[in-house]
Structures are given as C-alpha cells and as structure tokens.
Amino acid sequence: MDSEHKFEIEELPADQRALASQKYRKPLFYVAQSVVWIGYLYFLIRTLALLSSPQRTWQMWTMLGVELTFAHLARKEHLRSVTASNVAESGPRKRLRLKSTENLPRVDVLLPCCGEPVDVIMDTVRAACTMDYPVTKFRVRLLDDGGSALLKKTVSDLQVQWPHLSYHSRGRQSGQVFAKSGNLNYALTTLQNDDPPEFCAVLDADSIPNREFLRAILPHLLLNPDSALVSTRQFFSNLPEGDQLSQARCHFYTCQNAELDILGRAIDAGSGAVFRRESIVQVGMYPTFSFSEDWQLSLVLQGMSHRTMQVQEPLQFGLVPTSLTGHIAQRSRWNIGHAQQVVAMFSSKVPHLSKSLRMKIAWNGAGIVGGELGCLLAFAVIPVLLLSGSVIPNVSPFWINLQLLLAGIHISLTWLYEYIQAAHTGFESAPFAHLENKWQAGGNIYSILKFYLLTSKPKGSFITGSTANSWNRTIRLSSYMKFYKELLQNGILCNVVTLIMTLGAIFYSTATILTPNDQDAATKIFTSIAWPPLLHICYLSVSSNWVPVAYLLSPPQYPDRNSQASQDELPKKELHQNKWSILDKAGRDMAQFGSRLDLVDEAEL
Structure with a gap:
C-alpha cells in the first residue's frame, strides 16, 4: 500500500527482452559521446581545410552543407542518448497495476470523433465502457463533431446497460472550430465545469483499449505528483507483414520517446493519453x-x-492507413502541424505562453520542417556532387589524409551507434530509422506550401484508418491505372527519378575515375566517389527513395478488420462480446515474447 497516495499499486515482472537489452545502455552512451566529439573535431578540420584552400568551389561548400545536414539529424539522436544515460534511473519504465478498489480517482474517458463509421466508433465505446475500473468512478463521454443522429441513438440505447456512457456534440463541425482540440476543450470546460474529474483519458475514435488500460497508466500519475500526462505507445492491429512504410513508428516509441520518457519529456503523439485535468486546464x-x-x-x-x-x-x-495515399496524407498533416507551431509562436494566438517557451516551441517545429527540407535538397543534389569530381579541396596530402581519417572514424562510429541503438531496443528499431519516411520530404514541403499559399482550412476527413475515408476506399482500377495514380498523384515519380539519377551517377563517376595508368587515381577516388560521408549519404538516399518504389512493385496486404471473426468462426455480435479477452491475451503474449502484434480488430491512430 502506498502510504502517501493510499492506493495499492503492484509492480509486475519486467519485460525480459527490455531487461536483456539494457546491457547495451553503457556502450550506447560511450559510442554516442564519442561520435559527437569526433564529429565536432571532424567538421572543425573540414571547415579549416576548405577555408585555407585556394580551390573552393560551390560543389565543395554544398558537400559540406549536405554532410552537416545528416550529421545534425543524427546528432540529435546521439545527444538524447547521452543525456538520458546520465539519469540515475535510466532503465525501462516499470510495469505497474492499480489494485485498489476503494477511493479510486475519478476519470473521464473522452472519445472525440467526426464522421467515422458508427460500428467502428461503437467498438471503441464498448471497449472503453467495459474496462476494469469501478463504473461509479469513470465516465465515457463520446464527443461527436459529426453530429450523427444514428450515433446518438445507438449510444442512447446502450445507456441502460452502461449508465456511465453519454453522448455529446457541438453540432456538425467537420474539421472547423479547432477540430479535435476544440472538441476536447469543449469537454474540459462546458461538460466538466460543474463536476470535474481528477484525470482524463483520450482515445481516438477507433483505438481499442484493453481492460487494464486505466489500471496500468494511472499508477504512474499517482506516484509522481509533478507529472501531468502519460502517453502510451501505439500498437496496431492491421500492420502488413514487413511494415514497408514504417507505420508502426517503432523508432519513435522505442528510441526517441523512450529516452525522452527517462528525462520526463515524453511526447504525446497519438491516442491513449491519460492526464491530470487540473494541469491541462492550468x-x-x-x-x-x-x-x-x-x-x-x-x-x-x-x-x-x-x-x-x-x-x-x-x-x-x-x-494504420491502408493505402499509400492515406499514409502520405497522414504524414503531410503532421508536418503541416509542425509548420503551424512555428507560425503561431510569432502571432497573438498564444499570449499566455512566455516568450522563451514560444521560442522553444517555434524552434522545435522549425527543426522538424527544416529536417524535411534539408533531406529534400540533399537527396536532389547528391547526383550532381557525384558527377562534379572532387568534393573536398585537393590540398596537401596531410590535410587530405587527416580529413579522410576523421571522416572514416566519424562514419564508422555513426554506423556502430545505429546498430547498438537497435540492439538496445531489442531490434525493434532498424539502423537509421530516424530517417524513416524521409522519401516523402518533397511531398511534405509541398503540402506545407500548398496549405499556406492556397488554403488555410483542412479539406476533408483526416480519419486515417477508416474505410469511410476516401484515401482507403476500395476503388476498382486496372493495375496500370493504379500504378499510374500512385506514381504521379502521390509524387513517387520524384523518388524514382532521384533513385535512378543517384545510381546512374555512382556508376558513371566510378567508371570515369577508374582509368588505367592514372597515378592520382587513389586521391581522385577518395576525394570524390569514395569520400566516406558521400558514400554514406548515397546509401541513405538510395535506401530511402527505394521504399515507395518497393511499395509500388509489391504492395503489402493489410489484414481485414473482420477476418478475426472468420478465423474464430464467431458471428460479429459474439466477436464484440469476446474481443476483449482476445486483445488481453494478445497483450500478454506481446509482453512475454516481444513479438509483433498481428491482431485483427479495428481502431485508429
């Protein structure tokens, strides 16, 4: 029994894979620290050599800029690992359960929705209403910005069985009046002013919580009075085999956000957050x-x-979105959101935030959008650099050898860090996964420009996984027309062109340099095509731009949301009554074996 909070909180056995991966924490720290300092030294020498050389071309300056772009993106990962490793308790977060049954805090479970299919929404409602928590201590509030009469009636019919369920609507909003944030604020003010709960949980319209959802999250808030919000890692029931588009975002949750969690600065980036209401209102x-x-x-x-x-x-x-169009639209929307945070911080929209905090938020958004722009320009200019000959000044052998040595060490340590980081996550994340979906950089920048130059209002629904969304509707097209649509409308042609130009430039520049009887061949090779950072960035460009091409050549098969019923030979109605035990079993299996979830149910990011 916790003496301060008077709640019985049980600590469950830790995930064995998470514990086993902790042996990589110290090596990760030392390699991260080494690559940071070697990087500083390398770029210092690199810049001095370029400034002191009488031969300085725009290609050489461009190459330095490209190197700095990717080094900066990796450096953020390195510094995060170093900072988190310096925290005394840097192990995985404990698995806790709230065992108390008396005097539990009151919770409102908020389910914002706007236009999703009623059956999908009601699956989430049923899961939320049947969570393992006293019904007198939590309410499920369905917040419908779609103004659906059918949804309202369906909820009304269930209130006899679940009196803690209620339907609320601001009327048909369809993305207006601040969309989801406005819907949630409506609940925090209008609906809760007279009878506020201590905590609130937010679930997306088709995110299915398991029965222990509240009992697993609340202990982290109850044991940490200075904590305001706990987010949950996103798991998905319809991931295709191989997850070609990195839709599970394993790197974000197991590397980036896991380190930020140690620092008390985890980012809520999806459904399933639980927060202290008073803190959010303040x-x-x-x-x-x-x-x-x-x-x-x-x-x-x-x-x-x-x-x-x-x-x-x-x-x-x-x-997850079940089409390439849906996936691209989802990621573009996220990047528009980051661009919005930059613009808003220099407007009068946030007078309650201090100037220093506004600058931090603006810098965060600028860094994310800048990373997209940097990758776009870098991938585009790589073929030019490959064909331009020397990318570093042909100065004295000493300066060339020193730069080559430091470059080789820096790139080698960068690769070593990536593999140790992957091992530290139990190999859930892949090397250089922090650049996942950078093949979409051009589309993201285009979406931001289009949003600000042509319209300031969102068009259509942003329901990513729903079959009601036009992105994910099944449209019968010939294979040729479907390929044509994906290639042009989704901008994949740009990736194809970049990929072909990069590979072509590699082969052409190699053949040009490797001429017989050339005494300076070694110097020419290592100051151009074989320059370690250039080789490294070529790999990143080719591997990144290949992702959408591979998707087009071999589209993944997304599991059908109703296939679980056919597998278990259960009628739909019976499945709804038994799915929670199915999901709970899957959760236990994942915790025990650390395997990828392959549930077939319905929910949404």
Missing part, C-alpha cells in the same frame, strides 16, 4: 493553433515544468 488546455494538438500540448506542459511520460506496454490497438 496551461490553457489543448492548443488550438496546430493539427498536432497532442504534440503541442506536450511541449507546453514541459515548458511549464510538468513531467510527461510514456508507457511502453501494449494497452491499446489501432489502425
């Missing part, structure tokens, strides 16, 4: 200046000295 509630309201709320909370955390357990199950 900071001005959900920000309404960005599509990425959950991300922005995390930054505001951290800027006002609140801790934010992340739980790695499989506590909810969602859907």
